[in-house]
Amino acid sequence: LRRRGEDFLLFKMPEITDGVSFDTIAREWRCKWSLEDKTSLAGAQKELDAILAQTKAVKGVKHVQRVVCGGCGDFKVIIALDAESFGEWEKAGFAPEAAFLEKLKAVKGLQRVETQTYTLMTM
Numbered sequence: 001l002r003r004r005g006e007d008f009l010l011f012k013m014p015e016i017t018d019g020v021s022f023d024t025i026a027r028e029w030r031c032k033w034s035l036e037d038k039t040s041l042a043g044a045q046k047e048l049d050a051i052l053a054q055t056k057a058v059k060g061v062k063h064v065q066r067v068v069c070g071g072c073g074d075f076k077v078i079i080a081l082d083a084e085s086f087g088e089w090e091k092a093g094f095a096p097e098a099a100f101l102e103k104l105k106a107v108k109g110l111q112r113v114e115t116q117t118y119t120l121m122t123m
Contacts, residue, residue, distance in 0.1 A: 022119035025086040030076040040109025060085020
């Protein structure tokens, strides 16, 4: 937004370092499913379906993506929020993360239930 020789930024994007800015922070929930028995993959999907509406309702959510790799057995859920809203969700314990991860750990054949936080920026 410009006004007679002055530059205004309505929102300054956070930077990790010079030139490395972002506008989205994502939380990833992931696990490995058994390539020998796809019932573990079906179980992971069932648990995701059960919390999907609650996850999408988190303030600031831009999108929720599911990634499945049939070659290495990855099952990932990526919840992307605008950078301004992420801290509030973090303070709330990333709900419904804890309950979802416990459900995944109970699914026979799922392993390496983990989380990760990272930034995203469309280039």
